[in-house]
Amino acid sequence: MKPPPFELHRPTSVEEVLSLLAEHGDDAKVLAGGQSLIPLLNFRLARPEVLVDINRVTELDRISASPDGGISIGALTRQAAVEASELAVTRNPLLGDALRLVAHPQIRNRGTFGGSVAHADPAAELPVAIVATDATVSVRSRGGERRIPAGEFFVSHLTTVMADDELLVSVDLPAVPERCGTAFEEFARRSGDYALGGAAAVVALRSDGSCASAALALLGAGDVPIRAREAESAVVGRPIDAASAAEAARQAVRDTSPISNMHGDADYRRRVVEAMVERALLKAAGRAEARSS
Numbered sequence: 214m215k216p217p218p219f220e221l222h223r224p225t226s227v228e229e230v231l232s233l234l235a236e237h238g239d240d241a242k243v244l245a246g247g248q249s250l251i252p253l254l255n256f257r258l259a260r261p262e263v264l265v266d267i268n269r270v271t272e273l274d275r276i277s278a279s280p281d282g283g284i285s286i287g288a289l290t291r292q293a294a295v296e297a298s299e300l301a302v303t304r305n306p307l308l309g310d311a312l313r314l315v316a317h318p319q320i321r322n323r324g325t326f327g328g329s330v331a332h333a334d335p336a337a338e339l340p341v342a343i344v345a346t347d348a349t350v351s352v353r354s355r356g357g358e359r360r361i362p363a364g365e366f367f368v369s370h371l372t373t374v375m376a377d378d379e380l381l382v383s384v385d386l387p388a389v390p391e392r393c394g395t396a397f398e399e400f401a402r403r404s405g406d407y408a409l410g411g412a413a414a415v416v417a418l419r420s421d422g423s424c425a426s427a428a429l430a431l432l433g434a435g436d437v438p439i440r441a442r443e444a445e446s447a448v449v450g451r452p453i454d455a456a457s458a459a460e461a462a463r464q465a466v467r468d469t470s471p472i473s474n475m476h477g478d479a480d481y482r483r484r485v486v487e488a489m490v491e492r493a494l495l496k497a498a499g500r501a502e503a504r505s506s
């Protein structure tokens with residue numbers, strides 16, 4: 214299929230993008246890497262009259278160190294560039310874990326960090342990773358900038374809190390805790406496919422080996438990434454071993470509502486996510502221990 218006709222704009226600055234979005238409202242769509250939007254156009258599932266191609270807005274293509282030990286990633290930064298960035302994956306190892314699971318290298322070469330977050334696919338890895346690490350998403354319109362905690366950014370399947378005239382400009386990820394290990398585990402039918410279920414874990418250990426803090430975010434357990442706060446609290450203060458990880462995993466999925474479709478029903482997906490939480494917790498704890506010994 215070919216896309217329906219559209220008017221193409223190729224601005225070179227954020228200000229120009231914001232003017233175009235203000236002018237065209239919900240008739241316009243931002244085009245970043247095109248890895249999700251172009252298939253939607255070709256299948257005619259989206260019919261924007263105007264495309265605002267941001268690929269010449271070079272100020273959005275950057276990875277920088279933040280003073281607090283974290284990193285800031287411009288929306289147009291290619292997923293492959295983040296994966297290859299020593300700064301990004303050292304300061305936030307969960308990004309490296311997550312990006313290796315995103316589609317195939319060819320798609321990561323074009324797909325952008327901001328595009329994946331703005332697209333808000335519940336089966337995508339980067340939204341889960343930014344929710345697990347308490348990142349902040351910055352969006353701009355001609356009216357100013359809003360900084361939104363990642364946990365409040367996703368509303369539903371392919372829907373975020375962004376308004377039609379807003380552009381996602383960057384994602385800020387804070388420093389991970391000391392003596393910390395991360396892991397991203399998922400199950401997909403074939404390597405590179407969207408996963409049926411998954412989990413991200415960030416675990417920090419005390420010097421006696423017990424858990425100082427844990428963050429757990431679930432992929433495919435609902436229509437947005439879910440933080441499993443009760444399961445996180447349940448492991449804090451205890452060693453993370455087979456028994457505590459299994460218990461936390463059961464708790465993490467208890468009240469979740471995964472979708473049912475031809476690839477798996479809700480009960481099956483819940484069991485997949487549970488298994489991934491258990492694996493991710495154990496792997497993250499093992500890495501935290503290895504880092505601190």
Ligand SMILES: Cc1cc2nc3c(=O)[nH]c(=O)nc-3n(C[C@H](O)[C@H](O)[C@H](O)COP(=O)(O)OP(=O)(O)OC[C@H]3O[C@@H](n4cnc5c(N)ncnc54)[C@H](O)[C@@H]3O)c2cc1C
Nearest residue numbers: 243245246247248249250316324325328329331337338381
């Ligand atoms: C075969 C295949 C397999 C894939 N598998 C996976 C997978 O396993 N995991 C995964 O996470 N992803 C997967 N993807 C999607 C891929 O990661 C995309 O790159 C990503 O979802 C969208 O990024 P993009 O830069 O290509 O955005 P685009 O396709 O250009 O845009 C996607 C949406 O986000 C909006 N948008 C983009 N940038 C901005 C911005 N800065 N501000 C506001 N709105 C914006 C667009 O208007 C559009 O609605 C797959 C894609 C393909 C084709």
